[in-house]
Amino acid sequence: xxxxxxxxxxxxxxxxxxxxxEPTPVExxxxxxxxxxxxxxxxxxxxTTTVTDCNVYMRRHPEGH
Numbered sequence: 001x002x003x004x005x006x007x008x009x010x011x012x013x014x015x016x017x018x019x020x021x022e023p024t025p026v027e028x029x030x031x032x033x034x035x036x037x038x039x040x041x042x043x044x045x046x047x048t049t050t051v052t053d054c055n056v057y058m059r060r061h062p063e064g065h
Contacts, residue, residue: 023058032058 022039025032035054042050 022055031061
């Protein structure tokens, strides 16, 4: 069995993705429209986690846009 680490490991730097454009809903798609509406409501309420989740779901939309 190995000994547990008793010291701090190096800092993990994650890429900043704030400069990326958000996905836009596909016209006529009810799923995209709902995600865009939810994203707008979440942004208004300051819920950035839900905004990010909606962006991910819209990019990975099951309809394959």
